[in-house]
Amino acid sequence: MRYKLLTVDDSKTVRIIVKKAFKLYDCEILEAANGVEGLAIASKETPDVILLDVTMPVMDGIEMLTKLKSDAALKSIPVVMLTAEGGKDNVLKIAKIGVRDYIVKPFKEDLLVQKIGRIIDLKPISDAVTKAKSVFDPATLLVVEDKPAILAQIQEGLKHTPWVIQGVTTTGEAIDACGRAPVDLVMISLSLPDDAAFTLFRVLRANLKTKYTPIFGLVVKTDALAQQQAQQVGFTALATKPLDLSELEAKIARAMNLDTSERYFRTEPDVLVMKLPENCGATVVNEVASHLKAKIAEAVDSGLNKAVFDLHEVKRLDMNLIKFLLSAMQTCREVALQFSLVGSGAIVAECKAYEDTRSWHFHETLEEARASFQKPAAAVA
Amino acid sequence: MPAIQDIPETVFQDTVxxxxxxxxxxxMGRPAVPVASIRGTPPDSVELEHPHVVGTVGFIGVINGLIYLYxxxxxxxxxxxxxxxxxxxxxxxxxxxxxxxAIGEITNMTVGTFKNQLSDRGFPCRLTIPSILRGSRFSIEPISSATRRIYRFDIGGHTLTADLLMQTGE
Structure with missing residues (x-):
């Protein structure tokens, strides 16, 4: 639902500042230059909130407010005064008529957004250019951790990504960092002293800029109490120490709603290639599996009838990965997509150990796999 | 209720x-630094050497007046x-x-902040609607019953002049 905000001010400048302040939020700004216009628009559009000046020609803000409050259809619309009239007597007089809040000019745009955000559930525009969309887009991750070794571990483990990992050690620094520039994801150590992680979580959720930012808790695997508490207050996800960096990366991508399919799938002129990474833990397998059907459908739709499963970087085969590969093969068969496998000697050896995989035939290179489609022999023995 | 002339000069200076x-x-995110002359005898007129935009907003109540921002x-x-x-x-x-x-709004906010301080000191007033003067060959003169105070500020290398004209009102 798109909220409507009506700004009633004779100053075009103030109306422009209001529009500027809310341009990153999904709300429509309606404008009126005096009380008469304001009442007319309020009746027609029924805005969700009204920002009202006091001193205006034709009809001033106090008269408009009085008329609004005496109109059964309009009286429930929350009104926030935005005015240079800030003397105590004036504020008291206007408060008696009934306003939700009072902002005295001069004002900061942040304060305006914050106060309106308490009345309507402002949401950032989803396609804002600052948001990363693909796993290959840059993003800023803030790590709030007082142990330098953990920060260094995260920075090292994610250095192959285009993400900038900023480290801070206190909640104050974290709040400042979030205020300075947009942050795409925050990771907070749950072992910060004095429950600071939970205080920071609440502060970030109360701030419109970070209200919808994914927040991870960094917690020791055995600290069940902290994990439970974090889940209860609404942390987006938990990353348990010792950290599994591949798993963390996948969780981050999921929390930021990034398209990770390009990491595993690519379409070449004659073939769909699914390339699995060195570490194929459960998280990675689930992630690849979530894209599989759509990617195969896309390939078939574009006229392809061949696929290569490239496992040459994979170091170990486990039951989870085997189940996934069996399911991928079945999906290919259902749409008559020929497939072949690429894998290292180690993987070939491991396959011999399992009943289900003993018959799998691997090629050493992608070129070999591609060439195998010309031959009458099946890709899988 | 004291008359304007009984209110110490520092009150107006501090308030403006x-x-x-x-x-x-x-x-604007910029500091406004009062220039040295404010501590001496305030100038009694504003001389314009270049084209200016002058915003003005009045206040009406126990004290009546106008502030011009040059x-x-x-x-x-x-x-x-x-x-x-x-x-x-x-x-x-x-x-x-x-x-x-925009200058009208800056003047409105400045005079509003000035007026709110006066109101809280027991001199309630209301604001008028802003207006703008433009040019370089004009001067604003107060009538004889009005008091005048002129203050200058340095804002990022630019000079802002605030010209305050007042007389006792209601």
């Missing part, structure tokens, strides 16, 4: 200074651009009306 500083710091044209354009988030090119395309409106 606070108002200018608060508005320029909040809306900004050179380039300073006025800079303020408007910052306030509205517009580039110099966009501002030039939008024309003088947009700059006038």
């Amino acid at each position: 200074t606070k108002a200018v500083q608060e508005v320029f710091s909040t809306m 900004l050179s044209v380039p300073f006025a354009q800079e303020c408007a651009g910052h306030l509205l988030g517009m580039s110099p090119e966009e501002l030039a395309e939008a024309g003088d009306e947009v700059v006038n409106d």
Whole structure:
């Protein structure tokens, strides 16, 4: 639902500042230059909130407010005064008529957004250019951790990504960092002293800029109490120490709603290639599996009838990965997509150990796999 | 209720200074530094050497008065651009009306902050609607019953002049 905000001010400048302040939020700004216009628009559009000046020609803000409050259809619309009239007597007089809040000019745009955000559930525009969309887009991750070794571990483990990992050690620094520039994801150590992680979580959720930012808790695997508490207050996800960096990366991508399919799938002129990474833990397998059907459908739709499963970087085969590969093969068969496998000697050896995989035939290179489609022999023995 | 002449000069000086500083710091992110002459005898007239944009807003109540804010044209354009988030090119395309409106609003906020302090000190007043003067060959003269105080500020290398005219009201 798109909220409507009506700004009633004779100053075009103030109306422009209001529009500027809310341009990153999904709300429509309606404008009126005096009380008469304001009442007319309020009746027609029924805005969700009204920002009202006091001193205006034709009809001033106090008269408009009085008329609004005496109109059964309009009286429930929350009104926030935005005015240079800030003397105590004036504020008291206007408060008696009934306003939700009072902002005295001069004002900061942040304060305006914050106060309106308490009345309507402002949401950032989803396609804002600052948001990363693909796993290959840059993003800023803030790590709030007082142990330098953990920060260094995260920075090292994610250095192959285009993400900038900023480290801070206190909640104050974290709040400042979030205020300075947009942050795409925050990771907070749950072992910060004095429950600071939970205080920071609440502060970030109360701030419109970070209200919808994914927040991870960094917690020791055995600290069940902290994990439970974090889940209860609404942390987006938990990353348990010792950290599994591949798993963390996948969780981050999921929390930021990034398209990770390009990491595993690519379409070449004659073939769909699914390339699995060195570490194929459960998280990675689930992630690849979530894209599989759509990617195969896309390939078939574009006229392809061949696929290569490239496992040459994979170091170990486990039951989870085997189940996934069996399911991928079945999906290919259902749409008559020929497939072949690429894998290292180690993987070939491991396959011999399992009943289900003993018959799998691997090629050493992608070129070999591609060439195998010309031959009458099946890709899988 | 004391008459204007019984109110110490420092009250007006502090009130105007606070108002200018608060508005320029909040809306423009710039400090306004009172220039040295404010500590000596205030000048009794404003002399314009270049084209200026002058915003004025009045206050009516126990004390009646007007405050004029004098900004050179380039300073006025800079303020408007910052306030509205517009580039110099966009501002030039939008024309003088947009700059006038922005300076009118800055004046309104400054006089509002000044007036609110007076109200809280027991001199309740109301604001009038802003208006704008433009040019370089004009002077504003008070009538004999009005008192006048002129204060100057340095804001990022530009001079802002605040001209305060008052007389006892209701």
